[in-house]
Amino acid sequence: MMTRWSDLNQVLGAMDLFRTRMNNVFNEFDRSHQSDLPWTGNGSFPRTNLTDTGDNLEVIAEVPGVAREDLNVKIQGNYLEISGQCASDAPEGYTVHRTERKKTSFSRSFTLPYDVDADKVQANIKDGLLKMILPKSEKAKPRQISIN
Amino acid sequence: MSENTELVTRNEGPGELVHRLPVAAxxxxxxxxxxxxxxxxxxxxxxxxxxxxNIDNGKMTLSGFRRLQSTGASAWREFTDTEYRRTFSVPQSIDIAKVHAEIKDGVLRLHLPKSDAAKPRQIEITAG
Structure with missing residues (x-):
């Protein structure tokens, strides 16, 4: 009888593996980093994350190999534009076997969920990630209401 | 009587508890x-x-983990914690001991020097 149970265990183990894979389907949606996939247009570089931390909005963008001078960020109200240039870093005197990395200019614009205070925006770039902290404008900030 | 109607009780083994990062090339x-x-x-x-x-048996595997620290509510998310992984075949002419790499601004630069025996050589012809 015990052997039957271990067979069943194996089947259930396989089901668990399958379930884990299915749980990861959406996480792995972006597994390929080539941007020529049919469902990502040209306007999807750089990829960004936006989080809302209450007083601020935080935007993180993937910009590997892009120098600080080659990046432009424009903000007006709730409009954010990230544009720039991936400079070619091809070394001199080498023959090229493969070029998959992006070497063109790019531009992407977003409509933020709130107006932001463009004067107080902090932006820094580290390890190929552009991180911006965008403070919400005063009227967009959450406010505590006292109840009488 | 136990309410449990499961036929078997099984505990997850340690290998199954590991959180796997999505892999991207x-x-x-x-x-x-x-x-x-x-x-x-x-x-x-x-x-x-x-x-x-890792270079082993003619295969080189690059692997890099990215862990993002994020706080707050996510409004949209186009990338996540990722394991970057890719395997290449390395020709035998590479001097494995001298392979070196640096990373700057999220770009890994990996130098694979050729061994002296594989470098092109000019043969001088001596007058006999």
Whole structure:
């Protein structure tokens, strides 16, 4: 009888593996980093994350190999534009076997969920990630209401 | 009587509890000159300590982990914690002991020097 149970265990183990894979389907949606996939247009570089931390909005963008001078960020109200240039870093005197990395200019614009205070925006770039902290404008900030 | 109607109770083994990061292949550029093969790989957000490069039996595996620290509510998310992993075949002419790499601004630059025996050589002809 015990052997039957271990067979069943194996089947259930396989089901668990399958379930884990299915749980990861959406996480792995972006597994390929080539941007020529049919469902990502040209306007999807750089990829960004936006989080809302209450007083601020935080935007993180993937910009590997892009120098600080080659990046432009424009903000007006709730409009954010990230544009720039991936400079070619091809070394001199080498023959090229493969070029998959992006070497063109790019531009992407977003409509933020709130107006932001463009004067107080902090932006820094580290390890190929552009991180911006965008403070919400005063009227967009959450406010505590006292109840009488 | 037990309410449990499960036929078997099983505990998850340690191997199944490991949280697996989604794996992505980094985009690479590969260049070659007479001294070395040079590989550039985009790995945004990966720091030096989270990169492993293994060369074994003619295969080189690059692996880099990215862990994003994010707080607050996510409004949209187009990338996540990722393991960048890609395997290449390495020709025998590479001097494995001299392979070195640096990472800057999320771009890994991997130098694979050729061994002296594989470098092109000019043969001088002596008058007999």
């Amino acid at each position: 980094p985009a690479v550029d590969i260049y070659e000159n007479e001294h070395e093969i040079l590989l550039h790989a985009d790995m945004p957000g990966v720091v030096k300590d989270d990169i492993a490069i």
